[in-house]
Amino acid sequence: MSEQVYLNGRYLPLAEANVSVLDRGFLFGDGVYEVIPVYSGRLFRLEDHIVRLNVSLAGIRLLLDKTVAEWQAIFMPLLASDKDQYIYLQISRGYAAKRDHGFPDPVEPTVFAMCSDIKPFAGRITGIKALTLNDTRWARCDIKATALLAPVLLRQEALDQDCAEAILLRNGYVTEGAASNVFAVIDGELITPPRNADILAGITRDVILELAQAHAIACREGIIAEEALADASEIWVTSSTREIVPVIEIDGKAVGDGKPGPVFQRMDALFQAYKQSLA
Numbered sequence: 001m002s003e004q005v006y007l008n009g010r011y012l013p014l015a016e017a018n019v020s021v022l023d024r025g026f027l028f029g030d031g032v033y034e035v036i037p038v039y040s041g042r043l044f045r046l047e048d049h050i051v052r053l054n055v056s057l058a059g060i061r062l063l064l065d066k067t068v069a070e071w072q073a074i075f076m077p078l079l080a081s082d083k084d085q086y087i088y089l090q091i092s093r094g095y096a097a098k099r100d101h102g103f104p105d106p107v108e109p110t111v112f113a114m115c116s117d118i119k120p121f122a123g124r125i126t127g128i129k130a131l132t133l134n135d136t137r138w139a140r141c142d143i144k145a146t147a148l149l150a151p152v153l154l155r156q157e158a159l160d161q162d163c164a165e166a167i168l169l170r171n172g173y174v175t176e177g178a179a180s181n182v183f184a185v186i187d188g189e190l191i192t193p194p195r196n197a198d199i200l201a202g203i204t205r206d207v208i209l210e211l212a213q214a215h216a217i218a219c220r221e222g223i224i225a226e227e228a229l230a231d232a233s234e235i236w237v238t239s240s241t242r243e244i245v246p247v248i249e250i251d252g253k254a255v256g257d258g259k260p261g262p263v264f265q266r267m268d269a270l271f272q273a274y275k276q277s278l279a
């Protein structure tokens with residue numbers, strides 16, 4: 001982690017970066033966040049992350065109008081090395097003198113950013129085990145909200161069963177992972193659930209859709225029924241810090257031949273090459 005973090009217009013050591021216990025981020029989880037990878041000192045798909053941040057902010061009715069260039073200027077002093085890193089950005093509805101659900105007036109958002117190293121995720125190479133769980137989250141999963149209690153419990157339930165991710169089901173259909181999007185290869189076609197309020201519009205997901213299109217890999221957005229998962233020759237979970245991770249076992253059963261599959265190998269190579277090309 002970088003020595004300095006950003007808090008409300010100042011750069012200061014992490015140990016000195018404090019917010020009030022009356023901050024609504026602490027009391028209510030009333031805020032949104034972003035996780036932006038940094039490769040070779042470059043912020044990966046920064047514009048896309050800021051567009052999504054603005055969707056999240058609008059979704060919680062928190063106004064904070066900063067341009068991409070202004071955000072970039074805030075992040076740049078935090079980048080500490082040429083290693084793969086990520087910016088964590090969190091914006092809460094700030095301090096209010098009294099604990100009350102209604103918005104304070106005026107609102108003074110708390111803006112916090114820090115930079116950490118991305119630890120390569122071994123499961124990207126070996127594949128991971130996953131289990132399916134009921135999607136117990138709220139109805140606005142398109143907002144990247146800091147209130148993460150349901151995903152925390154879902155991920156822990158997966159970990160408790162020796163699985164690295166939970167794949168979530170709502171009304172018999174796959175939505176996404178506890179902290180990832182889901183892709184499946186079914187009858188030779190790469191499918192990911194459609195973009196709607198049931199899922200977060202993952203930036204990694206967007207990149208995969210673009211790469212599939214550019215390289216003539218059969219791919220579409222479409223619903224994935226729970227039963228269809230059993231027919232999938234490959235399942236992946238995708239996110240900014242873990243990238244594309246093949247699921248080799250789901251609910252105790254092998255996916256395909258129980259090894260990272262050929263479509264994954266191809267897409268992972270394309271994804272790594274794309275990262276390099278931007279760096």
Ligand SMILES: Cc1ncc(COP(=O)(O)O)c(C=O)c1O
Nearest residue numbers: 179180181200202203204239240
């Ligand atoms: C619920 C959820 N879906 C999807 C993603 C993947 O999004 P991205 O690829 O932008 O990291 C995340 C990332 O943390 C997530 O928490």
